[in-house]
Amino acid sequence: MLKQRFACRGRPSQQTRPFLPNAGAFAPHPSRAASQTLAEPVLHSGDVYEQLAHAAGATVATAVGTTQLGRGLIVSRDIDSSRQPLVSVPVQNALVIADDPVGSISIYSDRAHRRWQEVNGELPQLLLEFLQGDARWDIRMAAWLLYVKQMAAQPGSLPLWQAYLGLLPQEQDMCCLLNYSRAEAAELQLPGLVAEAAVQADWAAYLHGKYLHYKSGSLAPLRLSGSLAESLWAISMVRSRTFSEDMAGECLTLMVPYADLANHSFDNNSTFCMARDAKSFQLQSLRPLAAGEELTISYGATKPNAECLRDYGFVVPGNPCDRVHFTRSGEASSSSSSSSSSTIDEEDPLPRLNPVSLLLALSFTGDLSDGDIQPQQHASPLTAEQQLRLARRRSALLSMPIASPPAAASGRNSSSSSSSSSGGGLFGWMDAATQPWTPTGRPDAEPLSAKQVPQERAAVQQLQQLLLQQLSPRSNGCDEQTAVHQGGSRCTAGCALDGIPEQQGLEGRSSDAADGSGAPAQ
Numbered sequence: 001m002l003k004q005r006f007a008c009r010g011r012p013s014q015q016t017r018p019f020l021p022n023a024g025a026f027a028p029h030p031s032r033a034a035s036q037t038l039a040e041p042v043l044h045s046g047d048v049y050e051q052l053a054h055a056a057g058a059t060v061a062t063a064v065g066t067t068q069l070g071r072g073l074i075v076s077r078d079i080d081s082s083r084q085p086l087v088s089v090p091v092q093n094a095l096v097i098a099d100d101p102v103g104s105i106s107i108y109s110d111r112a113h114r115r116w117q118e119v120n121g122e123l124p125q126l127l128l129e130f131l132q133g134d135a136r137w138d139i140r141m142a143a144w145l146l147y148v149k150q151m152a153a154q155p156g157s158l159p160l161w162q163a164y165l166g167l168l169p170q171e172q173d174m175c176c177l178l179n180y181s182r183a184e185a186a187e188l189q190l191p192g193l194v195a196e197a198a199v200q201a202d203w204a205a206y207l208h209g210k211y212l213h214y215k216s217g218s219l220a221p222l223r224l225s226g227s228l229a230e231s232l233w234a235i236s237m238v239r240s241r242t243f244s245e246d247m248a249g250e251c252l253t254l255m256v257p258y259a260d261l262a263n264h265s266f267d268n269n270s271t272f273c274m275a276r277d278a279k280s281f282q283l284q285s286l287r288p289l290a291a292g293e294e295l296t297i298s299y300g301a302t303k304p305n306a307e308c309l310r311d312y313g314f315v316v317p318g319n320p321c322d323r324v325h326f327t328r329s330g331e332a333s334s335s336s337s338s339s340s341s342s343t344i345d346e347e348d349p350l351p352r353l354n355p356v357s358l359l360l361a362l363s364f365t366g367d368l369s370d371g372d373i374q375p376q377q378h379a380s381p382l383t384a385e386q387q388l389r390l391a392r393r394r395s396a397l398l399s400m401p402i403a404s405p406p407a408a409a410s411g412r413n414s415s416s417s418s419s420s421s422s423g424g425g426l427f428g429w430m431d432a433a434t435q436p437w438t439p440t441g442r443p444d445a446e447p448l449s450a451k452q453v454p455q456e457r458a459a460v461q462q463l464q465q466l467l468l469q470q471l472s473p474r475s476n477g478c479d480e481q482t483a484v485h486q487g488g489s490r491c492t493a494g495c496a497l498d499g500i501p502e503q504q505g506l507e508g509r510s511s512d513a514a515d516g517s518g519a520p521a522q
């Protein structure tokens, strides 16, 4: 997934405007300002992007153009299957660091540093040690980017990086939250985001002083940054354009010229990965693609707009991960701010669920112990539209924090003894030492004791019933209709699978809701 964090300056209305890296090199689509509807991509004329691809040694089946998402990659020929490389960039032409070089292995990142130096010349010892040290990934990568910028400013030096830097958004075009002035941030009005913008800006200023500033920073001898604006630029670039990839247990952060032109979609048609031989970084198709389609990847499948804005500086119209908060009285409150306060904790009618139970409630199957879960297979194939709805709802549901079962009953010791009594399988697995998997990272749920299993099963059923009662599949025709009920650490959600035949929806769906007549709680 692309590194999560921030992105963008300007008002919210500017969030989706494309970057304007070089006058002439890139022009916004004339219809963008007027409409958010899908327009044909406009391919960039001129060869600056071809030059970039060439300098990066990249093999590409794409061109660069302007789409409704801004500047992005357009597939240039029909692709007939999934897992086809669409962009392939040799790793020596990327900036690669280990996320945690001190605490874990650094085989691939050390190798990448060696290869980068073979191509581009030796890195100063101070910088190399910093890149391999224990500062956070983003400040280490920002230092490297600034170093590259400084070197590339010398005529004839680092041609790839000259081309790359020339096409990156410039200071005035950045839309990361850390670039918002206080006044601009205030216009966002969402208290959580306003506060977040201030935190990010303060934090970036701190990094500038501590590491990057040419006089005071610990990297001062490298003279990386002459101004706060320059440091903000580098930090913004890094935080909105780096990829995160796991290589045999080593978590890498990569800045990959050309590949980083791929925009985000929740219905992404491509993905990114290291090639098997670890020699190149690739964007690969996830399905057959037609020439002219925009290549999109996922920056994170479960991000509501508040997080998209916080991390990358854009919002997605109709974001399927946004939530409607239902109060008991049926009032729906704000949809996308993760900071919105909950007034419903006291009277929360929804059950707490262990993560695995939640997956069950959403009718997932598979080996839950290693995270290899699949949506339940359905007898009759779903249409593409139904699949999309189902996937969106599931990803929205799975993005939520998971409730912990009551602490008193959930020690590991008691759970291991309960493993056999609960009969193994799913609930037995929950008793194992392995923590349950969730897409949001390590859940805070503890294994269940044998006593809790019946309660948990009842809660699964209760959740299914409640979801179906509270959500109307037809009430607004919105396929992202998702309810989340948040209260403190508790959060649970519901979905209604309108357009999907009854047997293809939630297991155990009640007959009164299956006809689509269930209305939001009033």
Ligand SMILES: C[S@@+](CC[C@H](N)C(=O)[O-])C[C@H]1O[C@@H](n2cnc3c(N)ncnc32)[C@H](O)[C@@H]1O
Binding pocket: 007, 015, 016, 018, 019, 069, 070, 071, 072, 169, 175, 240, 241, 242, 260, 261, 262, 263, 264, 265, 312, 313, 314, 315, 316
């Ligand atoms: C990795 S870059 C992608 C290439 C970028 N469009 C460019 O012109 O350089 C990430 C940035 O692209 C923009 N972006 C990506 N996906 C987007 C989307 N779905 N809608 C609007 N902007 C998007 C955001 O500004 C984000 O910070």
